[in-house]
Amino acid sequence: MAGQTDQLVRPGSGRGLLDVFGDRFLLKLLVRKEIKVRYRGSVLGLLWSYVKPLVQFLIYFVALGVFLDLQRGTPNYAIYLFAGIVLVNFFTECLSNATRSIVDNRDLIRKIYLPRELFPVATVWVSAAHFLPQLLVLVGACLVVGWTPSILQLAAAVLIFLMVAVLATGLGLIFGAINVYFRDSENIVDMIVMVVTWASPVLYVWTMVENVMGSWFWVYQLNPMTVAVEVFHWVFWEPTLNAEQLTIETIPPGLLTVWLPIAMMISLGLLFLGQLTFRRLAVHFAQEL
Template identity: 85%
Template sequence: MAGKVDGFVRPGSGRGLLDVYGDRFLLKLLVRKEIKIRYRGSVLGLLWSYVKPLMQFLIYFIALGIFLNLEHGTPNYAIYLFAGIVLVNFFTEALSNSTRSIVDNRDLIRKIYLPRELFPVATVWVSAAHFLPQMIVLIGACLLVGWAPSVLQLAAVVLIFIMVSVLATGLGLMFGAVNVYFRDSENIVDMIVMVVTWASPVLYVWSMVQRAMGPWYWLYQLNPMTTAVEVFHWAFWEPTLKADQVVTGTIPPNLFTVWLPVSMVVTLVVLFLGQLTFRRLSVHFAQEL
């Protein structure tokens, strides 16, 4: 069989992410290891998954909602804000950690051969484990203000979670591989993480961007995270509004007919490019590390 010599797999000739599925047991072990290492010696442990987003929410709500008066122009602004923060935090944490995953596991990579894709994918799963308690808080807050979602809205939440996970995996594979050769890739990712929060309608409503960009608004919508946050708002924020608060401009036009399919295509392209880059560069990981 091509890529195999006497039962051994030649490095760089594996099946990429398909090997991760085949090594699910190893993936589970890596996820457990990452969680244990992250909270080793920590007093609060997994509770940091609640503390950090809640602190972000308070800062943004006070600065933008109260001081800049966005709360009065956006009904249930607290739900609107927190729904966006939860999703963006998941993406930024997954991307940041997957970028460092290969370098952080250099000792293991130098000693044995196993599918290198396991490390970025494991960090995305760890971020998903942190995402779950934040979602519980979000759902609890929504229920307090009368959240009554439809089946389609609940299905949209699952779809967006999968899309953002795939997007973070694709970018994590790409930057994780490049970071082995150029360590300043982490600085580029730090800038991306900073931009994502402001380049998606988390702290403000999409209509503000449309008024400012005019005919160039479509460029803003090409960002998959923009669409992801808008769908999250549709699923969590819109069902909390009263009948007289739901207006035509609650969600962007063509969100589901145009921008969601476009975002899914962009996400798949990013995953393909990330896997391609990773496979090309992973052959010499052990030597470079």
């Protein structure tokens, strides 16, 4: 009898994100549910994964590439632009949906106990499902213009995907938990989503920022999404340039040796902070919802 008592676990306690890996079947069900609910009654369904980035690309390309003539100083500007849009869309969708995930699943949370982290993590997987078709379009466009990446660049693309997923999960855990108590969190995240496209070199080249900020350029590089977009450009845009076009500076100094490790540490730190914040606030989710 004493041996059985030692194995008892306090109701509602868990191991946080580690429980998500132990409940992969539940995670799969939640991802499937999120996709079905999102496209219920939709005519295009998953085709919206192509339509939204395509419209964004056309607007930015015409407004900035044609009207402001940014394409003149940036070879293959269409590839440069779309590579940044695809990655930033993945991050913003992850963060926005993770922030709303707990509130949106209030009915389920009130009825049964399951690892609350499942909900934000499920939204990241759903966003990854939307990211894949956009990535395939990007790869196809790159191949058309002579994309010849190295093994290191392909590995870097996978690493950046994982880093952005970790970053979005960490921030999603923080804002998702706070949003249960203060619904203003959704408005804050909406502002972050609006700013992040302009706070990273998606629509412009990083040298423009360096020319303005000078010795303070390192502050700009502390943004993990800035580094992620720059590496994505190195992976997908730089291998499409010919020898004459490669005379321009395509990536900032120390991008892979200094800034990428720093961005990864910041992302992991935010994931750790997000888990701590989420676990502390998750105790009263059912009551607050």
